[in-house]
Amino acid sequence: MKLIQSSPALNPCKEVHDLAAKVYQAQDVLSAKILEHWWSAYPQLFWLVYEDETLCGYTSALPLTRDAFAKTLTMDFDEKAIQAIDILPFEQVGEYQIYFSSIVVHPVWRSKGVSQVLRQAFLQGLLNLYANDKRTTALSSWVVSERGSKMMASLGMQLYRQAQKGAVYYAEQSKEKLASSLTRLSG
Known part of the structure; x- marks a missing residue:
């Protein structure tokens, strides 16, 4: 397995969209156009795992403005509404709130640790x-x-909140909490 982070030189949006559509049978999958929009604002959007040049799984996460992040905690949030102006690409010293958009692993690789590598x-x-x-x-x-x-x-x-269309998960974070979660996950 090979782990890669997307970059300005690596645009995996079509591959990511195609994998999500396959895994979720095209149910409410973000369009490649929306992914392109996000990626153009934040090229490090994706962590990708490949096996023999085949995309096995990916995660996507966005650092958001305070207002945009607050919307992710509401019952009527629709991630399709996230705009480039809402994304903060880690260029300045300071505090960031992260919206973890997705983790998708092809069923063939679910038992092979891809999800753990991505997390x-x-x-x-x-x-x-x-x-x-x-x-x-x-x-x-x-x-x-x-x-x-x-x-x-x-x-x-x-x-954090249960909704008819899913659930909202939330955590306040610190360096110590992130390290503890990583240790538990690596355990």
Whole structure:
């Protein structure tokens, strides 16, 4: 398995969209156009795992403005409404709130540790930012499956609000909490 983070030189949006559509049978999957919009504002959006040049799984997470992040905690939140202006691409010293948009793993690779590799990379990436005085203070995520709920719990997040279309997970974060979640996950 090879772990890669997207960058200005690596645009995986079509591949990511195609994998999500395959895994979710095209149910309410973000369009490639929306992914392109996000990626153009924040090229480090994705962590990707490949096996023999085949995309096995990915995560996507966005650092958001305070107002945009607050909307992720509401019952009527629709991630399709996130605009480029809402995204803060870790360029300045300071505090960041992260919206964990998705983690998708092809069923063939679910038992092969791809999800764990992706979650560890996500947490380690957030921890690495502390060296540059860029602190993650909160995480949120909308979850639509029991598997997703378990994954968010493994990242140290807790159920914040239950909705008909899914659940909101949230966690206040610190360097110590991120390190603890990473240790538990690596355990």
